[in-house]
Structure formats: C-alpha cells, structure tokens
Amino acid sequence: MLDSFRTNMRSLALGIVIVIGFIFAFSGTGTMFLTGNSGDAAVVVGGEIVREIDVLRSISRQKQRILSENEGLDPSVLDDSLIRPSAVEQLISRQLLVQASGDRRMTVSPREVDQYILAIESFQTNGVFDQDLYKFAISNQGYTSSEFKQQVKNDMLIQQLVQGLTDTAFTTDGELAALAAVTEQQRNYYYLTVPADEIRSSITLSEAQVNEFYEANKASYQTEPKVSVDYIELSSDLLADPTLITEELVTARFEEEILSRDMAESRQAAHILLEDPTDELVAEIQAKLDEGQDFARLASEYSADFGSAETGGDLGYTSGDTFPEEFEKALKSLSVGSVSNPVKTDSGTHFIKLLDIQQQSFVLAEETPRIRRDLMMEATTDTLVAKLELLKELSFNAESLAEVAEDVGLEMVTSEAFTQAGGEGITAIPSVIRAAFSAEVVEDKFASEVIDLGSDRYVVVKLNEYYEARQQELAEVRDLLEVTYTQQLVEKTLADKGAALAARVEAGETIEIVAKSEGLDWQVGMSMTRRSRDVNSEINAKMFSLPVPKGDSFVQTFSTSSGDLIVSSLVKVTPGDVSVLSNSEKASLASATLSINGNRDIQAFEAMVRADTEIVQ
Template sequence: MLQTFRDNLKGTMAVFIVGLMIVPFALFGIDSLFLQDTSAGKAAEVNGEAISEMELTRAVRIQKQQLLERFGEQAPADLISDEQLRPPVLTRLMNRELLKQAAEDGGMAISDADINQIIINTPQFQQDGVFNAELYTLLLRNMGYTPASYKKVLVEDLLVNQHASGLNASAFATEGDLKALTAITQQTRSFYYVTLPYETAAQQVTVSDDEISAYYDDHQAQFMRPEQVSVEYIELSLDNLAAQKDVDPEVVKAQYEQEVANFEASIQRHAAHILIESGDGAEAKIATVAERLKAGDDFSAIAKDLSDDIGSSNSGGDVGTTDGSSFPQSFETALAELSVGEVSGPVETDAGTHFIKLLAIEEGQPPTFEEARSGIEEHLARASAESTFVEILDELPDATYNTASLKDAADSLGLEVKTSKLFGRRGGPGLLSNNQVLAEVFSDDVLHEGLASPVIEISDNHVVVVKLKEHHEAEVKPLDEVQDEVKDIVTRDKVAVILNDQANELLAKLNQGSQLEALASDLGLDWQVKADARRNDQNIDRELLAHLFNLPKPQPSDAVNTSLPLQNGDVVVAQLTVVKPGTLPDMDQAQLLALKQRLSQELGGQELATYQKALNESADIEIY
C-alpha cells in the first residue's frame, strides 16, 4: 500500500497531499500538556533565559552517544563520564543560547511552513520515502522530545546556524590581506648555527651511587608503579559455543535436501523500453514508434531517436533486470507476457507510454551440496548453540553469585575460567579493555569486597563475569629496578649544566662581536649556515626552526643571537642574520580567487569566535 502511494505521489496530487500533511503539525503541540515539563530544574541562566537540567542531560547523552559511535568499546571511561562531559556541553549550550538571543534580537525568524517541510523531508522520519507521523512521534519520544519541544529546538538550531553562517560568510579578504598573510607565512630566514653535542659532554660526566640514591629519595613520585590488578573471568559467547558444536553430516545432508525441495527459482527479466512522456505531440510520437517497429526498424535505434528516457535512450533503452518488483505493475505484467526478443504494444504508466522489449531471461538454480554445506553447518551449529547459550545464561548469575572462586562455577556450567595478567585502570588486552568490564573490575564490590561481578553484557550474544585475583596498590619501584633510569636522569641534568654554560659563553662572545664560524673552529665543532629557510624546511630540526621563526627581526647591522636545548639533549647556538618577507607567487585569476575564499573562511571563523567571546563577556550568566 505504501509503495502504491509513493508511486502515485506525483504532480498536482503530490502538492495537495503534502499540503494536507503539513496541517497536523500545528496540532502536535498538545502533547506537551501530558508530558514532563522540560524547563524544570535550572542548570544555568543566560540573560534571564533558563537552560534546564533536562536539556543539559539530553545534550550530555547525545554527546556520549556520538563519542561511543566514534570510539566504540575503546572509548576511555573517563572521557565519556557525565562528570567529564557536563562542563563542556553546558558551555556549548550557553554559547548556543547567546547566539540564538542575538539572532532573535536582530529580527531573524523561521516560518512554521519551513519547519514543517524540513521535518517532512527528514529521512529518519520517513517510511518507504514518505513521512510517517507514528515513526516521527516514536523517535522523538525515544530522544526525550515532544513534537512541540522538538520543533522549538529545531527552530533554535536553524536560527543559530543562520546567524553563525551569516557572520562567517560576511568576512572577505582583500589582495592586501593576501599579501600581508603571504609576507608572514612565506617568510624566509637566514642563520648560522652550531650544535653542542650531548654525547661529547656526557663522556665528561660521572655519577656516583650516592648521587643516584639522593635523586631517587628526593623524586620518588617519578618512579611510581601504577595500581594493577589481575582477574579471573568466565566468558560466555554464542560464537564460541557454535564453534564447539559438532554437526551430524546426515543432518546437514537432510537439511540441504529440504532446502532444495523448497527452493523457488527466481526469474530475472532483462528489459529495454522506449518511453514517450505525456504532453503535446505525444500521440504523434507513439504512432511513429509503432510504425517504425512494424516496419522492422532496430529497437535500439528507435530508442535513441525517440525515447524521452534520457537515462536509457543512448544504451538502446536498456533499463536492466527485474524480479517483478522494480517497475510499475502494468510494466511488469506486460514484460512477463513477452518472449525473448519480443516487443510489447503501448503500455501506460504514470511516467508515460512504454514500448517494452524482453532482452533475456535468467532463472536461478539451487546451489550444489558442496556450495551450501559450510553455510548449513554453520546455521545448524548456531541454532544448537543458541539454546545452550540461553540455558547457561539463565544459570550464570546464580552460579557466580557470592562464589569463592569462578572455577567451580565454570566447571558446573561446562565453561573455561581464564586468568588475566596484571593490568591497570587503562585496561588490559581484549575484552579487558571494554569500558563496562573495567567499570566492574574497579568497582568497590569487586576490587575491595572480593565479590564476583554481575553478568556484564558485552553484546546480545556475549557476556562475561569477572572476579579479582590479585590487587597491587600503587607503589614506588625499588631503586634496583630503576637505577639505570635514575643514573640517566642525573647524567642528563649534569650535561645540561655543562652545555648551557658553554652556550652562554658562546653567546657572550657573539654579543661582543665575535664570529660564530671562528668560535666553532676554536672548539673543534662544525658550524652550519642556512640561507632563505622556510617554516616547513624539512632539512632543519623542527624545534630549532620553530624557535628561530619566533625570534624578532634582526637589525641590518646587528644579528639576533640565541641558544636552544633540544629534546635529544644537544644544545644549539644560533645567529639569525636576515629575515625576508614572503611574496605571492604568480597566479591566474581563478587561483587568486580560490586563495581569497580560503582566507575569507579563516577570517570568518576568527570573527565568529571574537563575536561569541563578546557575547559571553557582555552576558549575564549564572550557573547553578
């Protein structure tokens, strides 16, 4: 029925029916009289407008769902906790409220007709391509909305998006902006530098046992072993049970024979058509097609010359295959009556008049036993495992409740008890990284009371029960275990002092007018020079390059001298000598326009952020 309705929903009738569908939306607001008031309990107030706890709770739930969809079971538990999500979500709601208020103050509005049309055209609210009021109401209730409250949120979202988009799109970039940006981003810098190597200085350093002990005693927080646990667990999985099931070959053979007996061959008909759409001149075109077919003209040539279906006319009218449900019923009926190569007379549908040709018939064949065997075996094994899964799942809570060891429970249920290696609160391998499992492992009942967890549902067909095996509190690692690490730290600290002293001595001489090349030669070090380096130069250490591009521009006769310790322990002494502004490369008008548009988008984003900041600073906001 719905398919027929969709097939006939065309032209003037479509407009009429859609118009009728819009009317009930004006009545949906009555639901709010019978459902909970969403304004009860304030989370915050923005310029006198309340953000309710229910709004905040709903927004937190939606944000959590989005994170779970993005990260799946690997989403860190602390990332998706309500406590962690609440502050940023509330800030986003307050920013949204400020933009909405500014839009309303500016006279912006959305008409009811536009809102209703948006709702009707939303795919999630449609069934078989047509808006379904029952589905719409059901989905809203699942999200905690009434039709009235949903329309209110939708209006607000559209206002906020229009306002933000308008601000963003109002930004523009001039050629002067491009030149200014290019002068900075394409800037080049020339400099000399010398590296004071870590390894050379480290050879001069000795570290005593007393120094190691002293550093260890003073910095024990650096050498903590995190809290760790080991658990035993019982895993019940339908997939595992099915994999263990043996299937009788005779049963497999019997099932195959039954399926062959029940097999209904599907017939696929390959069709082509010539379509003449209704309208002025249609009757003359239909007559011409009929005459040319009667005269024996090639069907493909006629389709190319006269068919109004531009999607198939150039391919001889070929519209592909159908199992009897792809085309309107009159089309399918006429096609089913044709022999291969035969052409029908005129066939009427809503699209117009068709001349249909049957190109070929393909009849499906049942699979061979070898082709079907693995699928049948898997199906039978899974069917057998499902009943076993249900039986064990029913017994599992009682078997594991208040048990001293999961082994007895596992033995009684015919399952295996597994024991994990030590792992921390970030999780262990496999299912021990699942957030639900981790929450139970580190719950008071399991971690401190020694109880087995309740049955944890990983999925519909996969559950697990965990029980603590070992628990090691966070503790300081013994000195013997970290001695090499401590020695390396003390060594690096001593080397840093030596290299910094050398760097400061070199800087002092450079500031007095000495040349870096001469100073490097005196120390037996290699010096380097780089002319016209860019910000993205791949041949220069990234730390050094970033540091040099943050320095002020040197005066014509006075270089800028600097030093920088690197992550690898080396220290670099450098002399920045020349800074040249970047210039726009030669571009045609299309390239220049594209660059301006990209810059405009960036400027628009910055202006919107500035506008949002100004709204926040001038707003009266109270958080409860």
C-alpha cells in the same frame, strides 16, 4: 507519472560519500547481534528518535575504523563507553542536517535511491547488481530493505544540503593575498647545533652520585600495586560446537526458507520516451529499430527522458511494480535484447527494450555456510542465556570461582599479575581492570558483577592475589636510575650552554662566529619557504613558528626530537606575494580558501540549526 521517467539517472555515486558507509558491510563484523533493544530511544532530536541500535551501529563502525587505522591493535581495548559520546554526537549532527534539508524542501526520488544502490560495486557480481548479495549485506547489518533505503536517502539529502552550502562559498582577491602572504612566506635564518650525544658521552657517574640521586628520588622507584585474578569467561564462541549442526538440520532449514523465499524475477529496462509524437515520428523511429540501429544511440537522439537518455535509455531494474501497468506488461512479454512496439502511458509513448533478467538463485550448497552460522547462533543463544543467568546467580558471594566454573560447565583461568595500566588479553579491557581494582574485589574479596564485554561476551573476576606497592632496591633500578640521572645532567648542561650561546648572539655576535669559536656546526637558511627541503624539516618548521622579529633578529633556543639543542637567529621575514604565483598555484590556493570557507559555513549552519532544535539525551 511523467516525473518518474524524467528523473535524472546520472550516477549520483560521483562525489557522494554515504555516511553509513559500506566499508563495514563485508568486514565480517555485522551488527545483527548487537545487544540492546533496537526500539529504545537513545536521543531525541527535534522530535525525531535516534534509536539505541543506531548508536550501537555507529560505535561498531568507529571501532572498525580505529582498527583499520591501527594494525595489530587488540579490539578488546576499545571500550564502548569511551566511543559512545562521539558516536551519539555524530548521529545528532546527522539528524540535524536531515531535518534541515527537509525544512528546505530538498528531495531525493525513490528512483535516484534505487539507481545509487544498483551502482554500488559491493552489491554486484561480475559487474551486475546481485539481489541476494544485497539482501545478505544489509541484513547482516540489521537493516530491512526499506530502512536501508531510508538511510541512503538521508545521506543523499545531506549531500545536497552540504553541496548547496559549499557552492555558495566564495573567495575574494583580498583573502587570496592574505593566505598567500602566510603560505608563501620566506624566511632567512641561522642556527647552530649543540649535540646531546657528545655531552652524554662525557658524563661518568660516581657511586656517590648514584647513591645520592637514589636517596633523593626514592619515591620514584616504587612498584605499582598489582593484582592477579581468577576469572570465568562466557561467550557464544566458547559454547559453539560445530558437531551439533548436522547436514539434516541444514537441509531442513533450507527447505523451510525456500518456501518463504521471494524468487521474483527482476528485469532491466531501457526506453525511448516520446511525449506527444506524431505518427510520422513514431514510424521513423520504428523503421530505424527494424533496421537494427543501436537502441542506446536512438534513445540519446530522440528520448524526452533526458536523464535516462544519457545512459542509453537505461531505467534500471524492476520487479514488476516500478513502472506503469502498460509498461510493465509490455516489458514482461519481451525476451532479452528485444524491443517492444510503441506503448502508451500517461507519460507518453515508449519504445521499451529488455536489457537483462535476473532470477534470484537459492542453492543449498551456496546457502549452507550461512545456515550453519544461523543454526549455531540459535543453538548457542539459549545455552548462553541459561549459563549467563546461572553464572550471575552462583558467582554472587561465591567463595571460589573454581566451584562456580565447574557448576556452570566453564573454565576458570588465573591471570598473570597486572597493574592498573592493564595486562594482556582480557586483563587489558578497561572494564575488567576497573572491576579487578575495585574496593568490592580488592578489599571486600567479593567476586565482581558479571561484566558485559559486548558481542555476547561476558566475564566475572575474583581476586587471586594482591601485590602491595613496595620500595625497589637500588640494585633493581640502577640501570634505569643511571639513564634518568644522566639525561637530567645532559639537559641541564645543554640548557646552561644554550643560554650562554644565545646571550652572545643577542649581544651582537653572529651565529657563525659563535659556532666557530665553540667548534660547533652551523647552518644558514636563505629565502626558505614552509616547503623547503634543503634544510632540516623539523628545524625549518620551528623557524616558521617563531614570531616576526621586532628588531634585527629574533633569537630562540629549542631542542630537536633527537635531544640536540638549537640556538637560532631569525633575521628576515618576507610575506608571500600572490602575484608571482603561477595560474595553477593560484587555483590551488583558491581551492584551499574555498574549502576553508565552505567548512566554516557548514559548521556555522549546523550550530545555528542546533541552537533552534530541542535535543533530549
């Protein structure tokens, strides 16, 4: 019992990144309605089952990350089958680390888990933990409270393990010197620029050249095969009819829910714990409390519970079953802000203060939007299932999807023609593209199987028209052809000129002499570092990728992103010297080295654990 009061209550939120993340918890993309049997085993790691629903959640999170990093990306192009392998791999790695932490007897107490959850801002209203918000958020992800707490516990165990591995990483003076020799390296080089635009502007193609190039490259100027398809889409959104959900239905559901609603109060407690106090010590503290001295300061000064003492004795919230019976009974008798008389438990003697009371609210006006969504989902689910079965039955061997659409009560749409690269909207989805170009649809002229697009969205497609690949006439492709041919001529001219200029430099002429003789711009970089900004950054990066010269110089030609040709001469490479770095620079370098070593240790550790663990997919 004493351990429960001595648990360190310091905010574990600092530095801990929960793998399951809360970035998706309020994004409106909950996984409650993910398809698939949540009990199905997707993979077994060391005898522990990773459920299919966990894989689907991971896929959903990866989709949200991709969409957040690529603004404007059409969500329909994110095919679950492409994301699934990495999602499964992440879950396997996670399970390996959880098991490894257990094997090493790492622990996280329920109190630490609760305290972490209480500190999450996404679960707070006006800075205070909101039980309703918490329950809504985790249920929106398909978690029960116990499942969610287990996820948090696992993540904290992983963090312990990772922290232990990285804390053992170290760096030697030799490693610092070796890293500095590379990162702080200096280079001297010269280069000249042969501009592509000047060559391009000097090229004029004759009619004979255009015709000759077209004839020689006809195979490059053919259209791709295209298809136009008829399709029927079925989804919950298409079936939703807000007029079906009346105020009477909402009220009735609210009254049903309130009967089973847990309306228990949650009390926030703080305490001063005395393990074996003398009567004089108890009286001393009681007197100071009676004088009105600050409870938090007294907790910091007297409490034997060092963890909570640092936070003014704060123990967090309880619904009546967290602390010993005597403690809970005394807490329940208090009003907010009041302090109990001394209370004895197996852990010692407590002065208990009630900091806050939260009474869960359940108000019709607040719950109406959610109840409407629930009722709409329920109303459409049965209809969706019925229409889906009918769509599968009627589209099989159907001569026309128009009749199927009419019988099912849906709309048939004809797409614009698209290639195997995809079109727009539904024809951009990989599974739809594959079906549209399948032999079953193109050659046999059958309707496709009903395709599950995820998130209760389905589609069936049938060929409307197939457009064969054809040879394009010169007039159709002339503009593109001239651009292509001109670019080829530019590149050949640059390559020939660059080779000739580089040969002169290799023969002993300097970049400066060669450039001036040809009327070209040239530049010099002296004592350049990887971070130098007084020269072209693209060229500087390239110069640092070149090998150390074996002789007087290393001559290299390369093209820039703009198409210009560079003839360069690397003449000197000076290794970086760690001794000339400032203390802050050395500290930064040491931190980078530790990070590299730590990451290497984590990867090696996981590989070792993986090799000793049976994984069944």
